[in-house]
Amino acid sequence: MKDTYKDFAELSKFERAEKDYRIRTQATSSELLVLAIHGGRIEQGTSEMAIAIAEKQNSYYLFEGMKSAQNRKLHISSSHFDEPTLLSMLKEAEYVLSIHGYKETKKKHTLIGGLDEERKKWVYKALRDASFSAEIVGQDHLLSGTHKHNVVNKGKREKGVQLEISYQERDSFFLTKNQYTNSFYRYVAAVQLAFVENGTP
Incomplete structure (x- = not known):
């Protein structure tokens, strides 16, 4: 589906900050920045996942839809997302992890x-060891996250890890809006393990 707005400047002309969307950040001295640029009501569950993975010691950036309906209008593709606060944070980030959701409703699955390349393998192994279904997708996949202009690849190292979590998987993470399942915590722990055990502060 084509985006309504080509970039953040255009979006901000028609959508209201703190009414239609909001930006939340946490900046720390850590080298890891966790993103949910389609958070809130755009790709539900991604904000909560990003915050949980980052915890208090790592940085995060959230762009969250707040509209009562039609939050899909706020979706700007990762290769065109140029909100200034995020671009500034990316300049300080050594490692970038971007959390997304995709529409698969029949299968609990994650596209990595x-x-x-190295950290994708670590995340894949950690998720599979925790009994989650996952696969590393090739560059020809629509959700591969391999475009050089994708925000996940705009940190200092110019390469990051993108997780596309299916709707079915995200739905299994919540008992209610504010209550998480054991699966949520196991998923978070697996992703954290993949980064922390392999040298990311």
């Missing part, structure tokens, strides 16, 4: 992309 981005240009950081």
Whole structure:
């Protein structure tokens, strides 16, 4: 589906900050920045996942839809997302992890992309060891996250890891809006393990 707005400047002309969307950040001295640029009501569950993975010691950036309906209008593709606060944070980030959701409703699954080939393998192994279904997708996949202009690849190392989590998987993470399942915590722990055990502060 084609985006309504080509970039953040255009979006901000028609959508109201703190009414239609909001930006939340946490900046720390850590080298890891966790993103949910389609958070809130755009790709539900991604904000909560990003915050949980980052915890208090790592940085995060959230762009969250707040509209009562039609939050899909706020979706700007990862290769065109140029909100200034995020661009500034990316300049300080050594490692970038971007959390997304995709529409698969029949299968609990995660598509692993981005240009950081080594860390993709670590995340894949950690998720599979925790009994989650996952695959590393090739560059020809629509959700591969391998475009050089994708925000996940705009940190200092110019390569990151992108997780596309299916709707069915995200739905299994929540008992209610504010109550998480054991699966949520196991998923978070697996992703954290993949980064922390392999040298990311």
